Amino acid sequence: MNKDMFEGKWxxxxxxxxxxxxxxxxxxxxxxxGDVKILAGKLQEKYGMTKAEAENAIKDFKD
Known part of the structure; x- marks a missing residue:
């Protein structure tokens, strides 16, 4: 799922x-x-993830 699909199906x-x-x-x-960058920031804030960890978690979720 690409960025546009993710935002469109939010x-x-x-x-x-x-x-x-x-x-x-x-x-x-x-x-x-649906903004992936904001989602990554919220995951960092709420779960103490690094930027890379948050991005990987979102990528895994989207796949």
């Missing part, structure tokens, strides 16, 4: 994202709006 994916990363709140998901 409303459908929000529930799945929240199941994967339960520390993300509804407010976090509203701010993210």
């Amino acid at each position: 409303e459908q994916l929000k529930g799945t994202v929240q199941k994967q990363w339960g520390k993300l709140t509804d407010d976090d998901l509203d701010v993210i709006k």
Whole structure:
């Protein structure tokens, strides 16, 4: 799934994202709006991941 598809399907994916990363709140998901960079930043903030770890986690999720 590429970036445009991820952003376009965000409303459908929000529930799945929240199941994967339960520390993300509804407010976090509203701010993210499918933007991979913001999602990576929130994962770093909430889970203490490095930038590379967050990007890899998102890549694995998208695959």
